[in-house]
Amino acid sequence: MFDSLSVKLDRAFKTLKGQGQITEINIASTIKEIRRALVDADVNYKVAKDVTDKIREEALGRDVLISVSPGQLLTKIVSEELTTLMGETNVPISLEGNPNIILISGLQGSGKTTFTGKLANLMKKQGRTVLLAACDIYRPAAIDQLKVLGEQIGVEVYAEPENKDAVKIAKNAIKFAKDNGKKTLIIDTAGRLAVDEQMMNEISDLKEAVNPAETLFVVDSMTGQDAVNTAATFNERLNFDGVVLTKLDGDTRGGAALSIRKEVEKPIKYISTGEKMDAIDLFHPDRMASRILGMGDVVSLVERAQQNYDEEEARRINKKIRKNQFGFDDFLAQMEQMKKMGSMKDLLGMIPGMGKAIKDIDIDDDSLKPIEAIIKSMTPKERTQPEVLNGTRKQRIAKGSGTSIQEVNQLLKQFEQMRKMMKMMNKSGGKRALANMLGGIK
Template structure:
């Protein structure tokens, strides 16, 4: 996500490395590189020029503090400009209405149906009683797909497979929702092209007939400026409330995310990366700007951890750490919790400074499989007491897990180092302090 842009912006800031103060010459050189980086990221030329002109004006109008280098100052200014470009502040989804109606629109293949399932899961986690409504009357597989998603997240799906009137289906669903105490209904519609007058009339009729609290436009971020242009065309007809950017994990440039708010004057409300139903995030412009500049996103990382980690399990693990009884089963439990948080590379990219270090490293969920295989090839006794693992036991584990003796030894060494660190933290009261630090974000 934004890998190419991050690298080029980092290169631009290096022009100021070693410079003692801001000058018109070094700012002009850096701003030129920033503009080029934005254009390469598929940002509209006019938008890129406006942003960089503003950066230059602010940079030259500032007195550099002795404690702040020109590079640090410009990074701060760019972060603020990127934040403003992407909307300035987080825009919450409107959940007013009884029932609350959310209409999903967008092009074919943009990921509307998958997003509908993700949004239903997201709202269900907030204790809302959600109903998914299948209003794609042109693609039979869409109804089946929505039903499968509904089963996975345990959310009811309203569908009338033989009915070819999308508005009638939606109104019947609204009636069903009121009768069955459904507080939010998410209406998944057919993918359509802006040039298809009949289908554009249909989505307009759906909006008029349902009077939704939210109309969201789902767009594939990988299509770059095409996504922005399509959003503008749809907005002219539909006047939607917000944008959802999907497939952000495949977009290394980021032009759509950086430009769409400026062009259509509608906020990005959600971003989605990957097919997993938990791969959905509320869009925070300031946090995204920090990630683009390699400054990480610790707040989002902590929020993900708080939403994912089991509190009782955390207490159990903490108790075992205090007693110096942390074993491989406990380690395996923690790995499972981490995997639930999302894509490993994205998670690591939220740690300040790590994003740049791993930009060329291929990290996926399969990276943990050899570790899991090694642990699962141990006996219960070996997992509880790793000191039992002698040469012959290690050979058996390596063979059983399909790994090498070197990989087994490496895991054992890392695990031993981690246990020693936990023991030291426990003696110093570090675990308690770490937990109290986490509570700051609650």
């Protein structure tokens, strides 16, 4: 996420390295580099100039402490200004109404339907009963796509395949939601172009007819400044309540995230980082600024873990570790828990310092599949007692999993090292530390 921007900003800060203090002379080139980095990230030039002028003003107005280098101070100031630029705090969506109605709008191909499923999944986890309404009457298979997502997350979908009136479908969905005790109704609409007057009239009529508590505009963050311009056009017609940035896991330059709040004057409420139904986060400007500057986002990482955390499973695993009975079945279960948290590269990017370390490394989520295949090719006894794995068994496992003997041996070696580490943690205070680690996420 924002790899290119992060690298360029880091390079800009290094121009102050070795300087004893911030002066008009030595900060000029740094500010110029920061502005160039923002413009290269597709941030509107005027916005980039305004924010760098503020950074320069703040930097010259602050004293550099002995324990803090000018580069560190500038990093802090840039973080503060980026946070302000993106809206300072998270703005939650409105949950008013019975049912609470959320209208999803956006361009064709922006990821509206996938986001609709993700939002429904998130709300279901929060204890709300949710109904999805399929009001995309134009795109072939749009209803089927929503139904597949609904089935995947266990949320009902209201659809009228033969009806070509989106307003009537939405009104009928509201009645269905009331009759069936659904607290939240999320309406998925057709993608449209801002220049298509007929389609824009339809979404305006739809909003007026259902009177949603929340209207969200979904935008593909990879379109950069074009996304900001489109959002402004849509806002003139819809006066939406908030923005959703999708595809932030792609090769995005970050301009939309940095510019849209200032130019449209509407908050970013959610970000989406992949196809998985759990790949959705509330947008926190301060955390995003931290990630852009390569400082990680531990808070979001912990929250992601909390959403997918199974306390009973953690207790069971902890008990097995104490008895030195942790086996491959348990390892497989832990891998499944991790996969639910989202893309591996995205998760690693939330760890301070890791973003820069992995920026040029392609971390494929399918990289865990060979490990899963090896474990699933083992017999129940082999999974619980890896020590019985001799040469013949290893050959069978390699053949069954489509891997090599070397890969099987490597996994066994790594697994044994992990078991030893767990055993050590359970000695002399390590047990308490592990228990705290596992029990602290509630």
